[in-house]
Amino acid sequence: MRWEALYFAVRNTKLLVGAGIILVLLGIGVIGPFFIEKPPSEYVGMQMQPPGAEFWLGTNTFGQDLWAQFVHGLRTTFLVGALGGGIAAVIGMVVGFLAGYKGGWIDEILNMLTNIVLVLPTLAVLFILNAYIGVRSAGMQALFIGLTQWPWAARSIRAQTFSLRGRDFVDLARLSGVGSGRIIAREIAPNMSSYLLLTFILLFGGSILIASSLDFIGLGPTDAVSLGLMLQQAHQWSAMHLGLWWWFVPPGAGITLIVGALYVANVGLDEVFNPKLREL
């Protein structure tokens, strides 16, 4: 099974293209900052320089190096996406597994909770939380995003768990006295591992998009640069009217590229795992 998946994985263009783009950008974000001596907020040169040999992405109205910001921003954006998506996935799994496996009143309550968080408009909740609590590190931002993004994942994991619960191998484990936690960890979760991976990828992408919105309305991390914050500053300092397209085009393109690549890789992975979707 695993080898078969690998066989299809290396032949799936969507997966290869998506994963390739993500790896390249991730590489820039992880390794890039080591090659840039000065912090991204430092005023390093002439103001409003268009992209060139010295400053690859030009400089802004303060003379900050936009390439430096972009590289550091990529790192933050990946971090917030992975962390936020990860937290949401974990909560979604806990809620989904519990509700789906236990059923009964636990399911009723969790289901109600899921539905409530699901109808709450995420961004509105986030701006209230963020504005009041005011701690705005990238990690904190990711935590808040994770806390609001889990419901749909919980819902679909619940449905899958529900259908797995009735299978023979789960019954067998239950009859032989294995505890719920172990059954979920040993029997149910491995059986939907591919699905969980796909869910995480979608949450990853979604978290990046939400983070960019939060950054943009001024609720981004205060201790870091992110692609969203670059967009926010570009807007705040009228980059558009000054014609400084290099200030706001690259960060937005970066976000679109990451999220798009994640989605495309997701479709590719789906085809790899799900034989029905494979084309002959």
Next chain:
Amino acid sequence: MRRYFGRKLLIYGLTFFMAVTVNWLVPRLMPGDPVASMLARARVAQPEAQEALRVYYNNLFGFDLPWWQQYLNSWGSLFRGDFGISLWAFPTPVADLLTRAVPYSLALLVPSILLSWVVGNRLGALAARRKVLDNTVLPVSYVLTATPYLWLAALMAWGFGVVWGIFPVAGGYSFSMTPSFTWDFFADLLWHWLLPFSSLFLVALGGWAIGMRNVIIYELESDYANYMSALGAPQKLIRRYAFRNAVLPQITGLALQLGVLVAGALVTEIVFSYPGLGSLILAAIQNKDFFLLQGAFLFIVLGVLIANFIIDVVYVIVDPRTRVGMAGAAA
């Protein structure tokens, strides 16, 4: 059907209750005297208003009362439509600011949501039909859904507004105009509306197209489609059925996407300095006007709940299964 609506309304009621409670609780969790610290942090427009505001808010919060009375009072003022007074736009009541902004937000949101949904569904159905279309519609749709709303808005504002100068890039209407019921003013409104609307529309479009394509492909492989094919029914009829049935999960999807769409509209408004809730929220955040922020929060929650309910009603009208009293609608 009774049960279906009963359950939905219970969830919406609980959600609203929670939203109001959180809204009441959060300021009280802040250390120290919340009114004093909020006033200290805020950028109040008129310094001489500080004292008046302090008295007013101490009154409103009623800290000398027991907590449950404070809590009940907050519900009371909510039902009276009293959201307090804005710090940033003193002495305008928060409710006034919000009701002035809401029409602009709705004017962006409603048409862009409905139109993107309709067009996206058509596009997705077409893509499911022809390989050529699938190979073009699908990648474009993925790029669109991956685009942050604010970035497409910025690109369009820059391209059409700054570079080519064919559209205005800021405001709900020209500064030289005064709002009135004239054709000129209406045309001016439309002119300012078009770009933010288009960017919202485009980003939302991709998701609907992808969703419809996937659902319709699934429908075309369903048992009833196979049976009809085996009986020699033309593809046209089968596609009609499949489309009709695929629309149902897309309606549920609309409810699920509302939060994202609203968020998209808020940031789009900010990019275009469009005088809706988004710009108001930005001002509230920048000026630390927490009362305005809280009011906006409740408005948005209420709006989303109402929209959810409308979608539920539409679903029941469209899906006969919910009407004959059986399950069928998603949770």
Next chain:
Amino acid sequence: MTLEVDDLRVYYRTLKGDVQALDGVSFGLRDGEILGLAGESGCGKTTLGKALIRLDGRMKHVGGSVTLDGQVLPIGEDAKMNPYRFKQVSLIPQYSMSAMNPTRKIGRMVRELLESRREKLDLDELHKRLELVELPKDVLGKYPIELSGGMKQRMVMVISTLLNPSLLIADEITSALDVSTQKAVVTTLKGFRDRGFVKSMIFITHDISLTNQLADTIMVMYAGKLAEKAPASTVVNAPKHPYTQLLISSLPEVGVRYADKRLTGIPGNPPSLLKPEPGCRFRARCPLAFEKCAEDPPPVEVEKDHVVACWKAA
């Protein structure tokens, strides 16, 4: 002869190569004849049924021909096959429960289906047939979800036979039913044949004893090939093919279905159909196998209407 199938070959395309699920099957069906098709899971029964009405995307018509009422059916060409479907060949699917569009009222669906085939809906006739299967007229104004499982199945049986097809294919339509309902379905199908709603029928099932109640002739398949075909009583009482013999002897009392996965009575598994070795496909499990069985046994008519593909029986 209503139906004439000659050396029919239908394969499934897969990444690993072609699955030879139907590998040279020939048989005929007379007017008014009901053929029961039996055999282990995976032997190609469904494949044969589908081949006669609609190939799915992975199936390809490799060879052989199908003639119905003197016309050669273009089974390999989906679009060309359309005019024959429903009118000449029809099917009652296994999935009757979900065969009707859930969001259309049944009556409207039937009308739209007929209109799309340029047929007028004869409402009186429809009502008569509904009555025959004991469905009230007002089911036409209902959605499928409002019908019970049994009602849905009867409704589908009525729809499928509405245009009096020459050949009706019923694939495993009784598998999910309890015994008394199975009997009712069998009776209904017989009634359809006796009233001339359908000329001939292929009834696919796991349950030989049920087949015996309905079918005039029984055809047993093994691994994509015909093993034995004879009048029902002959197959049950005097089978000649070793596989059929094992099948019949392993049968529990009448009315009890044999395990639907694997026959416990016959040790071993059917061969892979991906690249089957030449020779009799039953060889590995056959108690009578000998050297000659390394060659393909051709189907031989050992007595009138009794065809067996086995070197020992010939």
